[in-house]
Amino acid sequence: MIETKPTFVSVLKDALGSRIDPSAANFIEMMAEDFVMEFPYARPGMQPKIEGRKAVVAYLMTVAGSVSVDTVDNVVVHETADPEVVIVEFEAHGRALKVDEPYDQRYISVIRARGGRMIHYKDYWNPIQGLKAQIGSAAVEAFMLGGAA
DSSP states (O other): OOOOOOHHHHHHHHHHGGGGGGTOOOOOHHHEEEEEOOTOOOOOSSSSSSSSSSHHHHHHHTTTTTTTEEEEEEEEEEEEESEEEEEEEEEEEEETTTTEEEEEEEEEEEEETTEEEEEEEEEEEHHHHHHHHOOOHHHHHHHHTOOOO
């Protein structure tokens, strides 16, 4: 028996359920034209809010080569009192491609969907793990601990 591992898209589709058009095959197809993506823990130099599907796709293309996610696990879906909103907790594991190190990140995503598409995605993640993926663990740890890399 072959074990299939959940992907980011399958996790979202399961979490959003009937809120999302079942024909949406990928993250981009799940977005409404006026989709908004926010990164509340964006580090300096990152855009904290991107508006419009085209702008979000353009942004995602600039960061696509930074991290390769191989597995998604420890998924917890929280329904809310608002029928358009779901909160999804999950972990992503893979490689930080720029520095060739493991990438392990925890996320909490607050997602609003309407009319079969996501209209708002607020992405909470650990900025330290994101920085490690960009410049390497040794440099980040040396800075945080007050030493030289």
